[in-house]
Amino acid sequence: MKPKILIIGAGGQIGTVLVESLVKRYGTGAVIASDLKELQTPCASIQLDVLDANKIAQTIEQHQITQIYHLAAILSAKGEQNPIRTWNINMEGLLNVLEAGRTFNLDKIFYPSSIAVFGKATPKVNTPQDAPLVPETVYGISKEAGENWCNYYYKRYGLDVRSLRYPGLIGYQSLAGGGTTDYAVDIFHYAVKNKDYTCFLNKDTRLPMMYMSDAVRATIELMETDKSNIKIRTSYNVSGMSFSPEEIYNEIKKHLPNFNIDYKADYREEIARSWVESINDSQARKDWNWKEQYDLEKMVADMIKHLS
Ligand SMILES: NC(=O)c1ccc[n+]([C@@H]2O[C@H](COP(=O)([O-])OP(=O)(O)OC[C@H]3O[C@@H](n4cnc5c(N)ncnc54)[C@H](O)[C@@H]3O)[C@@H](O)[C@H]2O)c1
Incomplete structure (x- = not known):
């Protein structure tokens, strides 16, 4: 049906x-x-x-x-x-x-x-x-x-x-809605407008994305x-990729060499620190054949292509 x-x-x-x-x-x-x-x-x-x-x-x-x-x-x-x-x-x-x-x-x-x-x-x-x-x-x-x-x-x-x-979650179609990983969407909107970005997490805070x-x-x-x-x-x-603010910044810089970032951690840093860095999703892979298609490099290239 x-x-x-x-x-x-x-x-x-x-x-x-x-x-x-x-x-x-x-x-x-x-x-x-x-x-x-x-x-x-x-x-x-x-x-x-x-x-x-x-x-x-x-x-x-x-x-x-x-x-x-x-x-x-x-x-x-x-x-x-x-x-x-x-x-x-x-x-x-x-x-x-x-x-x-x-x-x-x-x-x-x-x-x-x-x-x-x-x-x-x-x-x-x-x-x-x-x-x-x-x-x-x-x-x-x-x-x-x-x-x-x-x-x-x-x-x-x-x-x-x-x-x-x-x-x-990171996408070009919509803005993020009040989560701790929102920086990974916001950063692109600044980068493509040639604006500097102030990140609310520390540069080495790694999260699953x-x-x-x-x-x-x-x-x-x-x-x-x-x-x-x-x-x-x-x-x-389920897992896709895992990176820190500094790693996504470096990847964006390969496309937009003049882009600058600084870091001013706020209360969201504390939330991020209580989470994990990377996910084992072997059960999803086994049960219903889950496999991601995008890693950091491919995702950044696609985001910039669509937002530019
Ligand atoms: N975006 C992420 O990175 C992420 C990560 C993990 C889980 N999730 C989960 O995925 C779901 C969707 O996330 P999102 O990022 O699209 O969130 P979002 O905040 O962007 O969107 C939520 C939508 O729900 C609507 N809403 C709020 N209260 C409502 C109510 N009482 N009745 C009807 N609608 C209401 C809002 O208007 C908004 O459009 C959420 O349950 C969220 O917890 C999101």
Whole structure:
């Protein structure tokens, strides 16, 4: 059966790109994009607050939705400004989506988790799938709890929820939305305008990252793989690349030799220090054949080509 997809939080960094890809893949009529704000999308779009369970139910019925991609959340850095509100939006939002999935017997749900689930107790290099999780941000706590709720709905109700722990995502199509890895997007917008960039992380703070086209492809590949391939019902580690601000700066400088950077670390440095440096995603590779296409060099060249 052809899917009918509702994307919640479609107006953000990932949604903007995911909507386009899903429309290309399944057709304009197969996708409904939704967000708090009004959207300009190639498919139908509506305003929807993920905290409004009634409107989610109404939308599912009206459009005969079979799948939900639930992207709406408050991200790591922004989340620290109002922890209780962040918890409420991230958790109540997810529970509304899971309950709707159970009630309407939806075919599949996608839930993005994050490397923010890791903490200082986690091995920092080549972080394994089943690493200890003691997150230090309210965002990370909500994602870790969210992973466990997804697992619970699968085990208890058979709801087919699938999830990825995205690294920091980098793309030219959209701006980043309040996370700790936002610098890796912002830096390009300064570089191509010949402006100097002040980085909010230290030059050697290394984090796992992924190019947007890889992230969107991983998402769709996970959602399309046969159910029997999915062995992880919390959330899959996925890896693309790993670099520090100084390393991405040096790579950009190969294309734009006059570009300058300086470093003024703020509270986001502390968040980044509690995360990990690189991810072991062998389980995703084994279960559904995940493989990234972009490394640092290829990503930087593609970003500059598109933004110039
Ligand atoms: N971007 C990254 O690097 C990254 C990394 C790991 C995980 N993620 C996860 O992926 C998802 C999407 O991230 P993003 O970068 O696109 O975030 P974003 O902040 O750019 O976009 C989130 C969207 O959700 C919408 N939204 C917020 N509250 C809402 C509500 N109550 N109801 C409906 N919509 C609401 C916002 O208007 C926004 O358009 C999030 O769950 C995030 O935690 C992102």
